Amino acid sequence: MYPLYKLFKFIFCTLLLINSILCFEPTGRRLHNSVIIEDRLLIFNGNTNATEYTSELFYLDLSKPFDNNNLTWILIPEGILPVYTWRSTAVLSLDNSTIYLIGGYMTNKDTYDYDYSNLVYTYNYSTSTWSIPKLGGDEVPPIQDTKGVIDNSGLIYIFGGYNATDLINNSGSLFNTMNILDTVPNTWTTLSISKNVPFRCSHYTANILPNGIIVYIGGIEKVDNVVGFSLVNMNEIKLFNTNTYEWSQMNATGDEIDPRWYFSSVLTPDGYIIIFGGSTYEIIASVSPKLAILDTNKDPFEWSTQSKSELNSPPSIYGHAANLYNDYMIITFGFVIDTNSYASQVYLYNIKSKKWVTTFIPPDKKTTTTTTPSTTGAFNPIKTPTKKSSKSLAIGLGIGIGAAFLISCIFITIFIVRKRNSVIIQIPGSHRLSS
Numbered sequence: 001m002y003p004l005y006k007l008f009k010f011i012f013c014t015l016l017l018i019n020s021i022l023c024f025e026p027t028g029r030r031l032h033n034s035v036i037i038e039d040r041l042l043i044f045n046g047n048t049n050a051t052e053y054t055s056e057l058f059y060l061d062l063s064k065p066f067d068n069n070n071l072t073w074i075l076i077p078e079g080i081l082p083v084y085t086w087r088s089t090a091v092l093s094l095d096n097s098t099i100y101l102i103g104g105y106m107t108n109k110d111t112y113d114y115d116y117s118n119l120v121y122t123y124n125y126s127t128s129t130w131s132i133p134k135l136g137g138d139e140v141p142p143i144q145d146t147k148g149v150i151d152n153s154g155l156i157y158i159f160g161g162y163n164a165t166d167l168i169n170n171s172g173s174l175f176n177t178m179n180i181l182d183t184v185p186n187t188w189t190t191l192s193i194s195k196n197v198p199f200r201c202s203h204y205t206a207n208i209l210p211n212g213i214i215v216y217i218g219g220i221e222k223v224d225n226v227v228g229f230s231l232v233n234m235n236e237i238k239l240f241n242t243n244t245y246e247w248s249q250m251n252a253t254g255d256e257i258d259p260r261w262y263f264s265s266v267l268t269p270d271g272y273i274i275i276f277g278g279s280t281y282e283i284i285a286s287v288s289p290k291l292a293i294l295d296t297n298k299d300p301f302e303w304s305t306q307s308k309s310e311l312n313s314p315p316s317i318y319g320h321a322a323n324l325y326n327d328y329m330i331i332t333f334g335f336v337i338d339t340n341s342y343a344s345q346v347y348l349y350n351i352k353s354k355k356w357v358t359t360f361i362p363p364d365k366k367t368t369t370t371t372t373p374s375t376t377g378a379f380n381p382i383k384t385p386t387k388k389s390s391k392s393l394a395i396g397l398g399i400g401i402g403a404a405f406l407i408s409c410i411f412i413t414i415f416i417v418r419k420r421n422s423v424i425i426q427i428p429g430s431h432r433l434s435s
């Protein structure tokens with residue numbers, strides 16, 4: 001009966017033009033950003049194909065259950081980005097108030113030319129607006145394909161990355177510098193370290209352990225000036241100690257993991273780094289295993305692959321994003337290698353049961369549903385009254401008109417069902433991405 005629901009949604013959203021915010025259908029994308037603030041999974045940036053970019057900001061509400069193929073994305077119209085970007089990194093400030101968007105291919109929205117006038121943009125969650133912070137300190141060149149992490153004193157660490165110098169032919173150089181953005185005074189510091197500095201590297205994953213050690217996995221590197229870029233051995237893990245500013249290499253053991261780039265990682269509270277997806281270098285092809293787990297509690301770290309059921313397992317995807325929310329690793333968007341198309345649903349991995357699941361169930365919430373304003377007086381950005389009332393107005397209006405059309409919907413349905421054939425109903429504006 002899923003097509004029926006879609007048909008209803010189509011009538012509800014498209015014909016009646018009810019509400020572009022509640023009925024937002026994002027296009028598929030890759031190399032985008034995703035950040036969880038409170039119970040919203042915010043998505044922005046990315047590239048939809050070689051020439052098209054997106055600048056909307058939208059989210060998935062994680063306070064409600066959902067099925068991974070039936071998603072309600074909600075647009076934040078004020079959150080539209082000031083530039084088109086992809087291959088950037090987005091880091092949330094410690095107080096959950098601000099997203100730092102750093103680097104990436106930035107394109108001017110008016111001229112469509114590459115525009116590297118600002119390396120960093122910030123998003124103020126309480127006002128839902130982007131701005132350009134004034135940054136002091138060292139000069140940091142344009143960088144793409146990094147992954148930033150923030151430590152518990154508010155320093156964002158940006159290692160290496162790619163600098164596309166020929167944007168037409170997409171050639172460029174790699175860095176191995178460590179740049180630190182202090183989010184309190186908003187200043188950059190480029191560290192000068194000479195010992196154990198890793199090869200020039202980008203497209204890795206990065207996670208910071210509670211002990212302040214950043215774990216860099218995979219990606220591409222430049223070993224010397226003679227050979228080109230190559231994939232990093234997944235057992236050669238780079239560690240950066242944020243307490244001592246020292247580099248070291250960890251030689252991981254365990255199961256064999258194909259090297260990869262354009263993959264994702266999340267760190268679980270009990271010290272496991274779960275990597276997913278990615279592709280081979282030069283030609284885009286699947287890597288194996290799709291999902292692998294690095295136990296950072298062991299010394300040396302140890303890889304393991306999932307031996308349990310592959311039921312509901314996603315296809316091979318690259319350029320997606322992954323976030324951890326309670327028991328769920330949530331994979332959003334990306335490009336499906338086998339079908340050569342954008343992923344149109346999310347994938348959910350339960351880190352407790354170690355299984356792919358299709359339903360998201362939010363953690364138990366307090367039974368009261370947000371009618372009482374926060375008494376803490378602290379930062380509480382979600383409930384701006386205007387947004388709330390316009391949303392409930394929209395819902396009320398939607399339900400009202402929707403109900404009026406329900407009858408006609410039923411008639412259409414009866415008509416279709418009575419035809420009893422396998423005609424596929426094409427729904428304009430649906431998630432499908434025709435390329």
Ligand SMILES: *[C@@H]1O[C@H](CO)[C@@H](O)[C@H](O)[C@H]1NC(C)=O
Binds near residue numbers: 066070072
């Ligand atoms: C899809 O999700 C909506 C809202 O979450 C729900 O009302 C609807 O019943 C779901 N449809 C299907 C087919 O599960």
Ligand SMILES: *[C@@H]1O[C@H](CO)[C@@H](O)[C@H](O)[C@H]1NC(C)=O
Binds near residue numbers: 094
């Ligand atoms: C920020 O969000 C995280 C995760 O939801 C939470 O654990 C933390 O307490 C929040 N920090 C502040 C200052 O609200």
Ligand SMILES: *[C@@H]1O[C@H](CO)[C@@H](O)[C@H](O)[C@H]1NC(C)=O
Binds near residue numbers: 097098124125126127
């Ligand atoms: C976000 O905007 C609010 C309202 O203008 C302001 O009070 C707050 O300081 C801003 N937050 C940051 C981190 O700039």
Ligand SMILES: *[C@@H]1O[C@H](CO)[C@@H](O)[C@H](O)[C@H]1NC(C)=O
Binds near residue numbers: 141142
């Ligand atoms: C990085 O690339 C830009 C062009 O986008 C170029 O102007 C700059 O010199 C490069 N910087 C370094 C350090 O390679």
Ligand SMILES: *[C@@H]1O[C@H](CO)[C@@H](O)[C@H](O)[C@H]1NC(C)=O
Binds near residue numbers: 166168169
């Ligand atoms: C891109 O590559 C082509 C051929 O490989 C070359 O002719 C052209 O000059 C390059 N473009 C730039 C901007 O270097």
Ligand SMILES: *[C@@H]1O[C@H](CO)[C@@H](O)[C@H](O)[C@H]1NC(C)=O
Binds near residue numbers: 249250251
């Ligand atoms: C890791 O392996 C390299 C050689 O591949 C070796 O030089 C290095 O000492 C090893 N590191 C540790 C911590 O065992």
Ligand SMILES: *[C@@H]1O[C@H](CO)[C@@H](O)[C@H](O)[C@H]1NC(C)=O
Binds near residue numbers: 048049050435
């Ligand atoms: C990119 O997407 C747009 C709109 O979705 C489409 O018109 C265009 O043909 C696509 N281009 C390529 C190269 O796929």
